[in-house]
Amino acid sequence: MDRRSFIQKAGLLGLAATLPQPLWAMMQGNKQAFLKALALQPELLAYASVDRERDIDSLTIEGKIPEGFNGTLYRNGPAMLERNGIRYAHLFEGDGMIRAYHFKDGHVSYKDRFVKTPKYIEEQKAGHFLYSGAATSIANSRAVTSPDMINVANTNVITVGDDIWALWEAGSATCLSGNNLETKGFVNLGDGLKGMPFSAHPKVDANGHIWNFGLDYSSGRVIFYHLSPSGKLLKAGMIKTDYHAMLHDFLITENHILLILPSLDMSGHGGGFFNQMAYNSDQPLRLIVVDKNTLEVTARHDLPPGFVFHFGNGWEDRDGTIHFDCCHYDNFDIMAEFADLMQGKINTSTPSNAQTIIYHITKDGKISRDKVAGNAEFPRIYPHMAGLKNQALFQTSTLSDNNWQDGVRRIDMDSGKIDLYHYGDDFMVEEHVVVEGPQGNKQSGGWLVGAALHIPSKRTCVNIFDADNLAAGPRARCWLNFAAPIGFHGNFIKR
Amino acid sequence: MKKTNLLVTTAFLLISSLPIMARAAELKVTIDNVSSDKGLIYAQIFHGPENYTQGKARAGLRLKAKKGTFNLTFNNLVPGDYVVRIFHDENNNAVLDTNMFGVPSEGYAFSNRAVGNFGPPKYNDMIVHITNKAEQVTTKAHMTY
Numbered sequence: 312m313d314r315r316s317f318i319q320k321a322g323l324l325g326l327a328a329t330l331p332q333p334l335w336a337m338m339q340g341n342k343q344a345f346l347k348a349l350a351l352q353p354e355l356l357a358y359a360s361v362d363r364e365r366d367i368d369s370l371t372i373e374g375k376i377p378e379g380f381n382g383t384l385y386r387n388g389p390a391m392l393e394r395n396g397i398r399y400a401h402l403f404e405g406d407g408m409i410r411a412y413h414f415k416d417g418h419v420s421y422k423d424r425f426v427k428t429p430k431y432i433e434e435q436k437a438g439h440f441l442y443s444g445a446a447t448s449i450a451n452s453r454a455v456t457s458p459d460m461i462n463v464a465n466t467n468v469i470t471v472g473d474d475i476w477a478l479w480e481a482g483s484a485t486c487l488s489g490n491n492l493e494t495k496g497f498v499n500l501g502d503g504l505k506g507m508p509f510s511a512h513p514k515v516d517a518n519g520h521i522w523n524f525g526l527d528y529s530s531g532r533v534i535f536y537h538l539s540p541s542g543k544l545l546k547a548g549m550i551k552t553d554y555h556a557m558l559h560d561f562l563i564t565e566n567h568i569l570l571i572l573p574s575l576d577m578s579g580h581g582g583g584f585f586n587q588m589a590y591n592s593d594q595p596l597r598l599i600v601v602d603k604n605t606l607e608v609t610a611r612h613d614l615p616p617g618f619v620f621h622f623g624n625g626w627e628d629r630d631g632t633i634h635f636d637c638c639h640y641d642n643f644d645i646m647a648e649f650a651d652l653m654q655g656k657i658n659t660s661t662p663s664n665a666q667t668i669i670y671h672i673t674k675d676g677k678i679s680r681d682k683v684a685g686n687a688e689f690p691r692i693y694p695h696m697a698g699l700k701n702q703a704l705f706q707t708s709t710l711s712d713n714n715w716q717d718g719v720r721r722i723d724m725d726s727g728k729i730d731l732y733h734y735g736d737d738f739m740v741e742e743h744v745v746v747e748g749p750q751g752n753k754q755s756g757g758w759l760v761g762a763a764l765h766i767p768s769k770r771t772c773v774n775i776f777d778a779d780n781l782a783a784g785p786r787a788r789c790w791l792n793f794a795a796p797i798g799f800h801g802n803f804i805k806r
Numbered sequence: 807m808k809k810t811n812l813l814v815t816t817a818f819l820l821i822s823s824l825p826i827m828a829r830a831a832e833l834k835v836t837i838d839n840v841s842s843d844k845g846l847i848y849a850q851i852f853h854g855p856e857n858y859t860q861g862k863a864r865a866g867l868r869l870k871a872k873k874g875t876f877n878l879t880f881n882n883l884v885p886g887d888y889v890v891r892i893f894h895d896e897n898n899n900a901v902l903d904t905n906m907f908g909v910p911s912e913g914y915a916f917s918n919r920a921v922g923n924f925g926p927p928k929y930n931d932m933i934v935h936i937t938n939k940a941e942q943v944t945t946k947a948h949m950t951y
């Protein structure tokens with residue numbers, strides 16, 4: 312690779328495409344429109360901008376926290392959505408905030424901190440946005456010469472040793488102290504890897520090894536990472552693809568990496584990276600199978616077209632058949648809905664919902680699939696079952712006529728039986744994560760924990776379920792005294 | 807790891823090989839944001855757009871790095887348009903290192919404080935004019951890491 316490659320191709324996303332001035336006025340309009348809508352639709356609190364950090368010593372607890380439920384639930388999501396009267400055009404652009412719910416012997420405390428990325432620090436100092444985002448054009452925005460200059464670290468958070476890593480799919484991981492949430496800086500994984508994208512959906516295998524990928528949007532090249540449990544690079548390798556759009560998640564099996572490219576191309580006409588992406592119903596959902604040892608492609612399969620943010624798990628039979636589940640959309644409208652709600656527009660007529668599809672692909676390329684009834688997002692499994700045959704799949708779900716998740720469910724992958732809890736219309740439910748019980752069984756027992764925003768009281772609560780009996784409802788509900796905007800992903804660690 | 811050839815050291819000409827002119831012009835470059843004392847600062851000056859496009863530097867400098875603001879001077883210049891590009895070779899391997907996707911992982915800077923947007927700055931944004939034979943011109947550059 313030479314400098315010319317950077318010169319020609321580091322057009323990374325065209326992220327900071329310069330747009331005409333009237334659009335800037337529209338950005339100010341976003342905030343006005345949002346505030347107007349918020350007065351009528353309190354559920355929009357889920358997408359309100361956060362302007363301060365909080366420490367809460369003690370949460371009000373309803374019910375009883377199960378014995379042995381000790382540890383920290385870390386969550387991440389876009390939180391700084393507005394500065395100086397300008398509101399971002401898309402939810403995914405906001406600066407990330409880490410929320411830590413700490414459980415100790417029946418007592419719960421809370422702390423949140425913005426991830427202090429270089430972008431956050433500069434814009435905080437300036438008092439206004441300095442950089443254009445993937446959908447928002449900021450007037451006189453600063454030039455962007457590397458993805459990390461606009462890294463917002465807003466999508467997921469994993470624990471690595473005593474640290475936590477805040478993740479964003481187009482740039483480096485950002486390291487923070489797991490205790491006080493102070494930002495330490497970008498993670499540099501080694502020679503030649505500084506500033507490389509490290510996606511927001513790494514997979515941690517049964518041995519605690521961390522697997523991840525990163526996509527270079529301009530060239531279509533994908534890098535794979537294999538890290539030790541302490542976050543040290545064991546190996547990395549690259550493959551070439553002709554894919555240039557959003558690639559959010561991936562999977563591992565016992566022997567392979569599954570890279571699944573959605574039916575997106577870059578034929579869109581709007582400004583910024585997000586608006587340049589378009590759904591192409593003639594483009595298959597493409598599965599690329601990569602050997603975990605050599606990091607080389609071993610097979611490619613074309614699946615029916617679709618768009619997927621999230622995969623729950625992948626695994627392979629002894630005969631080489633690959634199985635995986637995904638939250639599958641038939642188009643890419645969901646992306647525009649995340650923009651609409653920034654202006655307070657909630658799509659209540661035909662909201663996008665994902666359907667759970669389970670794919671089976673034999674070694675000789677025979678493809679079959681099962682569909683699970685209902686809709687679902689934010690799939691999770693028992694920790695460290697990644698890549699192994701999972702019996703349980705946990706998801707959030709929309710059960711009422713809402714455009715947000717209002718329930719959680721567990722699918723028994725063998726019987727297809729569904730265990731379900733409906734929070735009801737008053738709640739907006741975030742991703743729920745599985746916590747193994749004291750017996751450490753990775754297929755049953757333990758708990759499911761997750762946050763939900765209670766719309767009428769404008770407060771967020773964290774809920775703890777018995778993982779084997781969601782229908783019984785939460786055993787404990789721990790209340791914050793404010794509404795925390797909806798987050799994307801997080802993880803629980805027993806410390 | 808592959809290295810960029812942006813500022814290929816072999817392309818550096820020695821100033822002493824150019825004809826010495828009496829009272830020739832000089833260009834002082836003030837570079838801010840140098841991150842450390844580690845390694846060397848490389849700078850190349852190009853005379854006119856053709857030479858820039860073809861990568862034909864008129865002169866090159868290689869100096870011990872110093873944290874903070876860093877000054878260097880090209881002299882024996884004739885009137886004309888010039889651009890300067892600079893990089894901070896912190897690990898002393900004589901090239902601007904990049905990551906595996908080609909994004910520089912060491913500091914770099916351009917005359918006129920020009921900054922590119924997902925790529926190098928435009929030629930016109932980097933230009934420094936030298937109009938008189940004996941002129942002393944100053945330009946600024948910002949080291950980006």
Ligand SMILES: [Fe+2]
Nearest residue numbers: 559620621800
């Ligand atoms: Fe995600």
